[in-house]
Amino acid sequence: VTAPIVKGWCPGAYRPMMSGDGLIVRVRPRLGRLDAAQALGLCRLAQRFGSGVIDLTNRANLQLRGVSETGHEDILIGLAELGLLDVDPATESRRNLIVTPFWQDGDATATLARGLMDRLAELPELPAKFGYAIDLGPTPVLQDASADIRLERGAGSELIVRMDGLGLGRAVSLDDAVDHVITAARWFAQHAGTDSRRMSKLVAQTPPPPLWCSVQSAAPAHRPDPGKTELGLLVGVPFGQIDAAELAQAITTTHAKGLRITPWRLLLLEGAKTMPGTPFIGAPGDPLLNIDACPGAPFCAVATVETRALARSLAGRVCGTVHVSGCAKGCARKSAAAITLVGRAGAFDLVRNGCSWDDPQRSGLSPNDVLKLIG
Numbered sequence: 056v057t058a059p060i061v062k063g064w065c066p067g068a069y070r071p072m073m074s075g076d077g078l079i080v081r082v083r084p085r086l087g088r089l090d091a092a093q094a095l096g097l098c099r100l101a102q103r104f105g106s107g108v109i110d111l112t113n114r115a116n117l118q119l120r121g122v123s124e125t126g127h128e129d130i131l132i133g134l135a136e137l138g139l140l141d142v143d144p145a146t147e148s149r150r151n152l153i154v155t156p157f158w159q160d161g162d163a164t165a166t167l168a169r170g171l172m173d174r175l176a177e178l179p180e181l182p183a184k185f186g187y188a189i190d191l192g193p194t195p196v197l198q199d200a201s202a203d204i205r206l207e208r209g210a211g212s213e214l215i216v217r218m219d220g221l222g223l224g225r226a227v228s229l230d231d232a233v234d235h236v237i238t239a240a241r242w243f244a245q246h247a248g249t250d251s252r253r254m255s256k257l258v259a260q261t262p263p264p265p266l267w268c269s270v271q272s273a274a275p276a277h278r279p280d281p282g283k284t285e286l287g288l289l290v291g292v293p294f295g296q297i298d299a300a301e302l303a304q305a306i307t308t309t310h311a312k313g314l315r316i317t318p319w320r321l322l323l324l325e326g327a328k329t330m331p332g333t334p335f336i337g338a339p340g341d342p343l344l345n346i347d348a349c350p351g352a353p354f355c356a357v358a359t360v361e362t363r364a365l366a367r368s369l370a371g372r373v374c375g376t377v378h379v380s381g382c383a384k385g386c387a388r389k390s391a392a393a394i395t396l397v398g399r400a401g402a403f404d405l406v407r408n409g410c411s412w413d414d415p416q417r418s419g420l421s422p423n424d425v426l427k428l429i430g
């Protein structure tokens with residue numbers, strides 16, 4: 056199996072990443088939300104200075120694809136005008152924070168997210184991918200989302216700070232929760248060696264003091280489906296990639312007041328009452344919701360295969376989850392799927408009930424071979 060290439064940093068607005076289709080400029084909306092004017096402005100930037108393709112990431116960020124070097128400068132200016140640019144790259148990279156998309160103004164999630172953002176300078180130097188999840192609805196919805204320190208509900212509904220990798224956390228109050236998040240980050244920085252870049256790996260080797268493992272976390276909620284919510288409509292975005300013109304049209308025609316980004320390839324159109332049409336997925340059960348596929352070739356420089364055409368052909372042919380990955384890194388899905396197809400040297404490896412980096416059962420398959428073999 057080809058070893059996945061692991062980059063030790065995350066692209067941001069200031070620090071874009073080169074891919075097969077140009078630069079990727081990642082935008083981290085504060086509290087995962089853009090108001091309608093910001094969202095429409097971002098769509099215009101994507102169309103004018105990029106290829107018009109926008110990705111939704113599994114950390115609830117947005118990525119503008121196909122940006123040129125000169126276009127990058129223009130995008131930075133545009134983001135600043137829209138109020139979507141941090142003051143400097145250091146602040147941007149520290150603001151690695153994901154929040155439940157169902158927060159409401161003044162609730163615990165919004166209050167503590169703002170509290171943490173105000174104190175980013177107190178955090179120690181941490182690996183670039185180290186991040187935080189603030190998930191204080193009645194039941195956690197972000198337990199599968201990538202984060203190292205989590206603020207969530209305990210089994211008795213109390214506030215807890217939980218180090219990722221532990222089933223137990225530490226009880227905190229609204230007043231001292233951010234202090235304890237910072238303490239947990241400092242504990243990580245003190246104890247992590249060069250080979251522990253994530254909290255779950257560290258706590259598996261070095262248990263924290265018992266106080267950090269004293270309250271059971273609440274059972275997670277089911278992953279949300281497309282449909283109505285208290286805040287508006289949740290709509291699915293096939294493979295987490297959308298054309299900026301189609302997104303702008305959806306915002307305009309549904310009269311959405313804002314856009315919330317989720318880690319589940321779903322967008323929440325705030326205040327929307329009517330479902331936008333194609334390509335959005337408006338109802339649960341659509342087979343495309345069970346399929347993960349990274350951009351593949353020609354979008355990613357590492358990929359040697361196209362991924363999404365095959366993924367669409369497989370929709371509805373397989374009971375269970377499908378993952379089509381351009382290479383063994385598995386950007387689109389980090390957990391096992393019933394069927395995983397992994398590009399290697401222009402053909403596909405097939406892994407059953409595993410991840411993209413697991414040993415394949417079959418190798419050297421063309422897309423036609425795959426379709427004959429599956430379903």
Ligand code: SF4
Pocket residue numbers: 349350351352355356357358359380381382383384385386387
């Ligand atoms: S998994 Fe896909 S997007 Fe990620 S590096 Fe491999 S080909 Fe590129």
